[in-house]
Amino acid sequence: MDPGPSRLDFTRLRPRPGDDLVAAGGDLRAATLLAAYRAGYFPMGLGRRGRPPLGWWSPDPRGVLVPERVHVSRSLRRALPRFEVRVDTAFDAVVAGCADPARSGAWITRQVAAAYGELHRLGWAHSVETWCEGALVGGLYGVSIGGLFAAESKFHRVTGASKAAVVALARLLLADGTAGRLVDVQWCTDHLATLGVEEVGRAEYRAALGAVLALPAPPAFARRPDGAPRGPGG
Structure with missing residues (x-):
């Protein structure tokens, strides 16, 4: 909507x-x-x-992940089979995990959580979750508009769980063969760089944004949680 x-x-x-x-x-x-x-x-x-x-x-430079260039180390590749990946089955729990006040640098307030919860119910915000033995152990959430996935935050309770969510996100964006989609991670950290995140100038990011937004949303994010099609512009 x-x-x-x-x-x-x-x-x-x-x-x-x-x-x-x-x-x-x-x-x-x-x-x-x-x-x-x-x-x-x-x-x-x-x-x-x-x-x-x-x-x-609007960071300059901006951290971005080109899904085709996601990097999966040998150790991460060995760890991936232990995780079950789900989409949008525990959005509020993922946001809560990211907002845990015990985390260093926590910035997600109750108002922010509520705002993205509303975006989720409208079909724009999504969670990619990693589960192990029936328990939520990691994940990420963000906003999907056209071919852009603006990643807001991620968390893990088991080693490798958040990285597995990033790899799963890249694969979801590539699932239907559409090229040119992009993940915005805001700032590139050493941790994210190991997954293939790169830095681009702000002008370059903004110049590319129009074409990225014009792409179709990936199938995993093209519907609202109630199963209804998302509104126009997404």
Whole structure:
């Protein structure tokens, strides 16, 4: 379902070179979030542990994963068979795992969790989960618009579980043979670089975004949790 127009016009923002933080304020309505991702921005609170005020970010350089270039090490390849991969069966639990206050750098507030829960119910936000012996042991969540998957956060309770979720996500984006889809991971870390995440300049990312958004959503993310088709523009 398309939530309609945003109250904020992200196309009018003009990021300054070297500044990852572009603007502050606004809201977490579904329409606002979708407009932000379509323009190359994402939200994160500026206060302690993600509390308000709300910031809108566009990193330069940007961390991206080209699904065709995901790197699976030998040790990870050996670990993958132990995990069962599920999609959208425990979205709220995945967000809760990512928001665990015991984690270093936790930034997901109750307001953020609620906002992405609403996006999930509308069919735009999705979880890729790793299970082991019937227990949720890791996963990631993010927003799927066209050929873009904007990954927000991931977590693990078993070694390799979050990496397995990233590999599973790449495979889901490639499942129907459509080329050109992209995973936005915001910032590239040493951990993500081992999976094939690369850095691109902000201008390059934003220039590629239009073509990526015009691609069809992968089959795994093309329907709402209730099984109904997603609205237009996705």
